[in-house]
Amino acid sequence: MNVQPTHWRSDAMQRRIRRRYAAERRFRLLGLGAVLLSAAFLAFLLVTMVANGARGFTQTEVRLDIDFPASDLFLDPAQLEGSNADAALAAVDLHGTMRAAAERQYGQLAKGLLSDGAWLRLREAIRDDPAMLNGVATLWLPASDAIDVAAKGAGAPEAEAAYQQLKEREAVSTGFNSRFLTGADATDPTVVGIWGAFKGSLLTMLVTLALAFPIGVLSAVYLEEYAPRNRWTDMIEVSINNLAAVPSIIFGLLGLAVFLNFMHLPRSAPLVGGITLALMTMPVIVIAGRNAIKSVPPSIRDAALGIGASRVQVVFHHVLPLALPGILTGTIIGMARALGETAPLLMIGMRAFIATPPGGITDPATVLPVQIYLWSDEVSRGFVEKTSAAIIVLLVFLLAMNGIAIYLRNKFERRW
Amino acid sequence: MTDTIERATTAPTAPAAPAAKMTARGVSVFYGDKKAIDDVSIDVSQENVTAFIGPSGCGKSTFLRTLNRMNDTIPSARVEGRIELEGENIYASSMDVVQLRARVGMVFQKPNPFPKSIYENVAYGPRIHGLASGKADMDVIVEKSLRKAGLWDEVKDRLQDSGTALSGGQQQRLCIARAIAVDPEVILMDEPCSALDPIATAKIEELIHELRGRFAIVIVTHNMQQAARVSQRTAFFHLGNLVEYGETSEIFTNPRETRTKDYITGRYG
Amino acid sequence: MTDTIERATTAPTAPAAPAAKMTARGVSVFYGDKKAIDDVSIDVSQENVTAFIGPSGCGKSTFLRTLNRMNDTIPSARVEGRIELEGENIYASSMDVVQLRARVGMVFQKPNPFPKSIYENVAYGPRIHGLASGKADMDVIVEKSLRKAGLWDEVKDRLQDSGTALSGGQQQRLCIARAIAVDPEVILMDEPCSALDPIATAKIEELIHELRGRFAIVIVTHNMQQAARVSQRTAFFHLGNLVEYGETSEIFTNPRETRTKDYITGRYG
């Protein structure tokens, strides 16, 4: 039929085939390379963060022996009974006492040995055990940033030397830094904690969830199940699709212009942050919700309608329960995105220095990613590892959320 | 094949003029501008099983769905003409569609049990219509319906199992039980056996035989042998038109129209 | 229906023992652990059109796809047994699957032209296999193939139009032309008319008649009348088994197995 019959076994044909297979192999390798390279980027990113951040969870401590009777601290254990302990402790100069004790014990080394916040530990120790005021107490207090960094092998030469001396005297140890998980922001990297930012994130997410989830699910139901096709619903649909792609910083501008400057809601508060992020998250939930609802087979709706269920009953008895896993997956993913969001919150002032965890949604607060951003700007060596440590905490949370989402998706994924 | 023809001929002959349960007069259905059903008039009686046959896309399902207003769920669909259920116009504004669908039940091509327990599948309809006054009442309804659908013995020990865990044929009978549970007057079936194996098909066909007389039954099928086996009256649709409607035995042995004959002898479809 | 029987009986009788182009011996196919084809042996000859019939899910498509190793594209699929093309084991490691598929062409249920021009659709195969040495050469191949597929006159003035812009029947003929263009020895067709209207179906059936003898043709169909019309040999599959294989006229008038008879008379499927 052809110009000449095909000779599949001819040499030319065989060569051609070999060439084609070589091209095939090359292409396949290229694809594999792309996947591996992308995965390698991720691995590199994570390894960098973990390598930097692991040290952020540890803290070097220095031993300090304080001879309270000999110190110029005039504090009677009896004053520390009951409710006025705080007042009594506030009235004395614990910081000075600590300094003096350090100088007595370490002489030259004492300057820049202890963290600025070390006296807090002293205060807590005294409050817990006022009896120590009667004699010599041995305390382990957080070392200064310089010593801490030196202990982790990256310090300046003088600090390294000081650390070696301390080590010979068995006066230092490096251990898990629980304060990092329980404290709030501070100016000194040795006493900073992420609990303040974390709590801010929690409160913000709470507001976001409380707004975005119901609104998102209800609009998804409306659009997917009831909305007539007309100009209005088209507009709603277009709005939602576009909102999902609007850069997050624009939501920040909206928050700034509307919630702060027009409605005068409190600046830096989780309330405003939460509303802003809710506006951003809602379209994500709507879109995920619509997909989940869409994937409930029409035969279920037909079945229910066919025995005389009303349309509202069809949705609330059948469609929503079946779509719920999908909706939840979408919600978790949307919330994870909101949890990692920084830019819009910068716009509404959640970037102030706030040393106490927020008590409610109208208190000034910051959130984890913003805290990371703020710490990343700090130059002190100690903040580098704290930043990475905070990143680890954030990533653990996000990965956990995404993991739950993937688990839900796999567990409830139905093939109808 | 001769065998089939025999069956069709020996099928019980329908009474001459049975009282019509539902009547359709001059019904046309449009999807947007497209006419899918053109001026169809038909009577459905309680005594007979009525079969709709015709090539794919001829409008059988479309017409069936107008009978319980399931086409309301398709935004573009529009119905003209008059359909009555026991003399009541079902497209009148005073007709409550929810109650209509309880009176005119439907069984679909693919078995579509709810992903709930067998019990809940059957109990759902009575519950939303408030047909049972208590748990005991409901138990009775569920058992009766499952019995009528010939499923009771197979599932009575596992009523709490999911309805979707049943085999295809059982699922379809469950769907029939579910439709029966709200005590309908008419049952519409859209190719109820096309997804089933021969044995399950035979069971459903038997069930239809048993239900005849208690409910007016309309069945759409693409399997002409099936139409011949289960129905007493057959309507042949083509391109949205009702080409021929009459006694099943007549249609299969002695069709009046050539289109009917061509279709029955497999020249197209 | 009597008409159909007539047709089947008058179909051209196949020569007694035609030389087999492809032979399958003891072929079983598994999807994972599930056996979809169980121990099937069959011969396909160039002189005859072979039809595979059987109820849905019985494994017709699965078996057809083993003949040009298209099942390789399904990761879970596994083939046992031996299939030969002109005496060569097509599952041997020395067999090049790319060439095999050029020699055993395939036409699918839904017409699937590439979203390219008509010309490019036909030229695609010759081009990847390097069958044409230049533009003029290619033009000749394209014209010849389209002529053989009976499409040339309809499309010769719009070879640059998209293949997807053709009607369904034309698209299917385009797919046949595409398969022919690489000069295959066998053409496999998986329900090639099931998505087409009666007129297009008739055209394709006519085309199959014309191609018979030049290519070994295997056709899967769910329309028994079609099998009777176009094939000389028919294989009846059921639940993965080859129940009966023989002359088409025999199978339709005088089936040896009751399962075959039940199927042909419409008792299931």
Added chain:
Amino acid sequence: MSLLAITLLILGLGLVAWLTARAKAMAFAGPGKARPHSLPSYHGWYVALWALVPALLFLAIWSSVSGGLVTQAVLDNPAAANLPAEPMQRASILSEARALAGDELRAAFNPEARTLAPVYEEATNRYALIGGAVALLLAFAGGAYAYTRLSPHFRARTRVERLVMGLLLLASLIAILTTLGIVLSLLFESLRFFSMVSPIEFLFGTNWSPQTAIRADQAGSSGAFGAIPLFWGTVFIGAIIAMIVAIPLGLMSAIYLTQYAKPAVRRWMKPILEVLAGVPTVVYGYFAALTVAPAVRDFAVAVGIPGASSESALAAGLVMGIMIIPFVSSMADDSIAAVPQAMRDGSLAMGATTSETIKKVLVPAALPGVVGGVLLAVSRAIGETMIVVMAAGLAANLTANPFASVTTVTTQIVQLLTGDQEFDSAKTLAAFALGLVLFIVTLLLNIVALRVVKKYREAYE
């Protein structure tokens, strides 16, 4: 009576309404009687809603207007006679008095507030009492009215469902409101900006130096608002460098994972790549600034490229590209998956190899979808903020040297709006104008992309 107490009381009333109405409706059904239209619980809901909705709505309105009424009452009190006339001071004294009255503040900034506090408290209580009484009355009236309407034929379900539908519609309107909010706030502030700076200069000027003086006796910069260098920087980083990284990697990853990889590999690699999209951008920014940027600069210095900066466009673009990979790959994945299996089978059945099938059939067929996906990715990249804020520069350079520093629209928005809070200077408003441009551009990109993708999907429907 506090707002909370009234609300609880009304909710309680609602519950009672529900119970009684349901009980009444239960009596409708029974042997020998016609089947009632709606289930008893729907009757319950109907009456409960009539009791609740008007009362709660009234309360909501009341609580928003009663503040003004209370203030008015306080102002009418003789004790308020000697308040300062200056509105700002007056307002702050009043708000303090309210805080004092509500025990939210210990002491007052202004002594006048202390004298006004008791007046405030008294007025607040009076209005709360009035509001509470009216709300309760409304609840009773609504419930009673609804109760009288109940009958076996009453379509309670239809009514209740209509309300549910209204609620759903309302929820979906929030999206329009948000869009409107964005557009209006951007537009409003931008108009103010454009009344100071001509749009022509803003859109086509090549000089960006917005840090104007904030006092008359200061010499700041000239206040040049030519945003071209910003637009260029944004495009350079987001649409050029990032895409050069993301398109090949994303596309090839998608192809490999969908066409070649074993299911097990695909099952693991796909979520792993998706993690790249889930990493917060602030982390990428930190990574870019801390690790990538110095490396890029060191490299540029080592090979002697002039103008190398530690805030290179390359570093930011590279990291942004990595972030975008999963985005491109999932879009490409979707588009390729949307090509009917029949296409692929058709080509393979002709004897084409997998890569030939991909290159000659799948990718061309999926191209519109892929292009749409890339457009979406671009729109994401140019709106991305943290990476560029942390890793890109501040200098508005117009350069094509990837090792030099450029600045972007989002970086400048953050620069202009953090710290400074003057809300009527061109400098602050410029951020909104930039935001408007960003919004419009991403919007257009999205509309075009979604159109393309949709058209493409329809082609294979």
Added chain:
Amino acid sequence: GDGAGGGAGDARSQIRIVGSSTVYPFTTAVAERFGQANPNFSAPIVESTGTGAGLELFCAGVGTKHPDVANASRRIKASELADCQANGVNQVIEVPVGIDGLAFIQANGAQPIPLTLEDVYEAIAATPYGKPNTAKTWADVNPDLPAVKIQVYGPPPTSGTRDALAEMILEKGCTTNPEMKALKDSDEDQYKSVCTKVREDGVYVEAGENDNLLVQKVAANPGSVGIMGYSFLEENSDKVRGLTLNGVTPTYETISSFDYPGARPLYIYVKGEHISAVPGLREFLAEYASAWGDDGYLADRGLVASPADVQASAKTAITSLTPVKASDLK
């Protein structure tokens, strides 16, 4: 807004502080210590907005919405005080907290650039002595300096450091030229523009109110010069070092003695109207006073203590709460 609508969010229990980024590290340290030592008060909220922007916020009015304290790295201007008074803020209490030096920094490894005031002026002024600035490298400005590209990261106009740069460095460098001195008397506006306007051709990059970022940028780009408070230099001596100005290196001593040309006092401004209304404000000021001495913890953070007499008068200002008078300012 009407100020009387709104919700309960109007009351406030924390002290709110805005203003200078130079003073920011000191104020945050005090805020932190204050919060730790007084668990019954919430810690103050401190935001770094730059001196100018901070004073503007501060002067916007009395009430919970307005900050209580403004950090300033320069003295309040008469124009700003007038603004305050126009908005009802009459009790602006000035508290000098210490001294800072306007430091020019570069990365530790880079080639040193010993600067004079004229060099700085000629390098970064928009129109040195009235002629357009074309200098590309430091050698273009002064042949004795290395031929390193001029790249300066400095503060924006919202910043007090920018004002200090203009007044203490640029104007001084500018007026070494007698013509310019004459211009000051003849055409004040022209003089301001010629002497204090900074280049806008990308040589001088305004790095916002984040001095940490500035240190990082300078450290990452050897050859560039940063302008910022001395405390940041001291805190980051492992990364950056100070350039000599007219031969004087910025150190604690040279700044304390005002030998260093960039030495300047730092202030906080307190709103007298808020003293009794905001819980803890008084205690906060007391904490500040305890920290600014030679041996206070702020010294560890790079604050240069004021002379003893200034410290004493600052302490009186806190207790007596006498507002600053416009006549003292310029």
